[in-house]
Amino acid sequence: MLLILIFYLCLKRGVIMIKLLLIPFFFIMANLGFSQEDQACYRVSLIDKTGTQYSIDHPEEFLSPEALARRARFNIPIDESDLPVSRLYLDSLKEAGFRLVHSSKWNNTVTVASTNGDALDELLSFPFVKSAQLTRPLLLTKSTANKFEKIIPGETSAGIEDNDYGNGWEQIHQLNGEVLHEKGFKGAGIRIAVLDAGFDQVDTLSAFQSLREENRLLGTRDFVNPGGNVFEENDHGTGVLSILASDLPGQFVGTAPEASYWLIRSEDAATEYPVEEDNWVAALEFADSIGADVVNSSLGYFVFDEPSMDHPFSDLDGQNTLITRAANLAVQKGIFMVNSAGNEGNKPWGKIILPADGEKILAVGAVGETGERALFSSLGPNASGSIKPNLMARGETIWLMKSDGKPATSNGTSFAAPLITGIVACLQQAFPSKTPEELKTMLEQSGNQYSNPDTLKGYGIPNIDLLFPSNREIFTSEEIQVHPTFFHNHLNIASNKPVIKVSLFNIHGNLLLEKKGREIETGLSGLENLPGGVYILEIKLKNRTLRKKLLKENKIR
Numbered sequence: 001m002l003l004i005l006i007f008y009l010c011l012k013r014g015v016i017m018i019k020l021l022l023i024p025f026f027f028i029m030a031n032l033g034f035s036q037e038d039q040a041c042y043r044v045s046l047i048d049k050t051g052t053q054y055s056i057d058h059p060e061e062f063l064s065p066e067a068l069a070r071r072a073r074f075n076i077p078i079d080e081s082d083l084p085v086s087r088l089y090l091d092s093l094k095e096a097g098f099r100l101v102h103s104s105k106w107n108n109t110v111t112v113a114s115t116n117g118d119a120l121d122e123l124l125s126f127p128f129v130k131s132a133q134l135t136r137p138l139l140l141t142k143s144t145a146n147k148f149e150k151i152i153p154g155e156t157s158a159g160i161e162d163n164d165y166g167n168g169w170e171q172i173h174q175l176n177g178e179v180l181h182e183k184g185f186k187g188a189g190i191r192i193a194v195l196d197a198g199f200d201q202v203d204t205l206s207a208f209q210s211l212r213e214e215n216r217l218l219g220t221r222d223f224v225n226p227g228g229n230v231f232e233e234n235d236h237g238t239g240v241l242s243i244l245a246s247d248l249p250g251q252f253v254g255t256a257p258e259a260s261y262w263l264i265r266s267e268d269a270a271t272e273y274p275v276e277e278d279n280w281v282a283a284l285e286f287a288d289s290i291g292a293d294v295v296n297s298s299l300g301y302f303v304f305d306e307p308s309m310d311h312p313f314s315d316l317d318g319q320n321t322l323i324t325r326a327a328n329l330a331v332q333k334g335i336f337m338v339n340s341a342g343n344e345g346n347k348p349w350g351k352i353i354l355p356a357d358g359e360k361i362l363a364v365g366a367v368g369e370t371g372e373r374a375l376f377s378s379l380g381p382n383a384s385g386s387i388k389p390n391l392m393a394r395g396e397t398i399w400l401m402k403s404d405g406k407p408a409t410s411n412g413t414s415f416a417a418p419l420i421t422g423i424v425a426c427l428q429q430a431f432p433s434k435t436p437e438e439l440k441t442m443l444e445q446s447g448n449q450y451s452n453p454d455t456l457k458g459y460g461i462p463n464i465d466l467l468f469p470s471n472r473e474i475f476t477s478e479e480i481q482v483h484p485t486f487f488h489n490h491l492n493i494a495s496n497k498p499v500i501k502v503s504l505f506n507i508h509g510n511l512l513l514e515k516k517g518r519e520i521e522t523g524l525s526g527l528e529n530l531p532g533g534v535y536i537l538e539i540k541l542k543n544r545t546l547r548k549k550l551l552k553e554n555k556i557r
Contacts, residue, residue: 039113041101041136041275042120043322044093046108047128049080051088056080066191066291070334074435081106081329089128096122101275102223102282106329107322111135111278134309136275141305148197148236148269148414163542166251167399167407168243170369171419174394176465176509177255178545180426183468187259187425191218193287194418195280195297196240197267198233200403205238207246207401216260221286223279224268234269235403239410240298242401243418244425252401255422262290272304277323277354284326287335293428294336294436296421297327298414300353302342316357317383324355331360336428336436338421340413341365341389342378350379352389357382362424362440365457366395366416371448371511373456377413380455389458390440391447393419423464442467448510463509465536465547480539486551489528491537493520501540506533527552 054062059078063071071078085103090110094100098112098119115138116122123132163169165178172178180186199220202208211217222228230237245261246254266283268276280299287295301323303310315321319328327337341363342353356363356378365377374396380388395416402408420443427439434442444450446467449460481494493502502520504513504527512535513524530552537548 038138039099039115039136040119040134040138041111041113041273041278042123042132043135043274043278044110044112044123044132045130046085046089046110047130049083049086049108050128051086052083053087054083056083063289064291067289068291070291070293073432074334076332076334082333085110086128089126092126092128093123096126098123102278104278104281104285104322104326106285106326107281109278109322111275111282133274135278136273137306140271140273148234148412163544164249165253166248168246168252168254171243171394171398172255173540173545174367174369174371174461175419175423176463177419177423177426179464179468180423180430182544183430185426185430187256187422187429190256190259190425190428191262191291191293192244192256192259192421192425193262193264193283193290193292193295194237194241194244195264195266195283195287195295195299196234196237197269197299198235198265199230199237199241199263200233200235201231201405202238202241202263203231205401205403205405207242207248207252207405210247210257211245211261216258218260218262219290220263220265221283222265223283223286224265228265230263230265233265234267236267236269236298236414237263237265238403239400239408240296240414240418243398243415244296244422246401252399252407255419256425259422259425262287262292267299272301273306274301274304274309277301277321280323280355281326284330288330288333292335294338294421294424295330296338296418297355298340298412298417300340300342300356302344302349302351302353311354313351314383316352316354318357318359318386319384321354324358324361327355327358328360331436334436336424336439337361338417338424339363340417341380343376343412343414344378345373346375352378352380352382357386357388359384359386360437360440362391362420362443363389363458364395364413364417364420365389365392366398366411366413367392367457367461368394368396371461374411376411377416380458387453387458388455389413390444391420391459392416392457392461420462423462427464427467446509461509463505466509480546480548482537482548482550487527488552489525491524491527491550493523493539495539495541497541499539499541503538503540505536505538509536 056078084105101111103110220230244254244256246252247257264283266279339356341356366374382388393416395413397409398415443462444459446462447459453459501516532552535550539546
């Protein structure tokens, strides 16, 4: 009867979530009809998986066909970590009066709730319990500060009519991400799971109309209020999703406008306690089970409303916390993990946040229009000294869509991360045989600081153009004339079409010089101090961008 009800509700919303039927019954039971309000939560670590009714010989009972196909594509075996936690242990906890909230098969833990003041001692008395800790107190302290970035209504940016991306042009072009789209890679066939605090009005906004009409909105799940409606919750995820999936040609187009999406709520915007890490892990394991190819998480943790629960910086060593272990393991299961680096750069903490510290996670920091690091963007390295953040993208005055359907700007690594996530989805479409770790390395190697990474910007801003070398020389003599191609101190540029902007880059993608408007008529001067070598001249026309490879000599011939 329960499964019939789920199916009916999904049909009513116009989103058929057949794959929910593949999720183990205990997983559904543990997450429906239960509210965490007025109950304390505990994370219980179990000694083993004795009593689980599942077998690695029959993974189709707990993993979807899409999840199994992803494992097969990368030759990833099903192992004991994939088995759901012991049914026997769950039943024992339930019979003792504990409510089952979440379980983590990868960490072999279960989150339970109780109003019993002696719950911790009782949990530790079970022979199958290795350890237990409070993750949400009975008496809550409500957060007084808004943990999410402020969204500012904005007017349409200048030059919006010049290309299909509209307000999204500058932020994708900073990465040369349009190169992927020009080659036909817009994320088609790639499943993106977005973990966030809510997706207010995504089911009605015109920016996501094609997403809904083409059945690429695969489903939703709420791990904060199981059975709740994520489309009536916080709008932080709405902004994040708009940077990925918006498809309003001429107004706003995202970085992966043809990908498919699961929208998963794991963050409680009203409070901040470690139970949200349990929510996040449960959401991530769900994303794995339904076959996600890439996960965007614009969330992170380090301090809580109860200071005694805070993480010391030593916890951010890239592999040991519950949430970071799960994130790293997701990569090993074939999922590309993208996480915002955090907005603590100009605050006392200063550093990155969990799980951006993960060794296998692509942590994304924020830059502004000129490529300079935004002061709020969290700093690296992680506690073990590994490079963090990994890459940078536009996160200062970045354009997105508000839940009222209007364009707006905001500041935050939360919005830099989905820029990169969309690029990752397009790269997965372009290079389907590349593992997440191989794609991560490719992106890092395209960064403008790859040869000299630092704690401020990591490997820098990726240049997607460098991943497609043959894309650099696409001039036609009828459109553009540039001379000399073997230059010293000046370049002359002539065009029979209006030129909006001219930019000169070195071979690593670093912007060296840029001119706009009438400045272009005089060409590019003052180049005599550039070292000899290969350079890329980029000329932006109304509807497309052209590039040409040039050579620089060291002295006048």
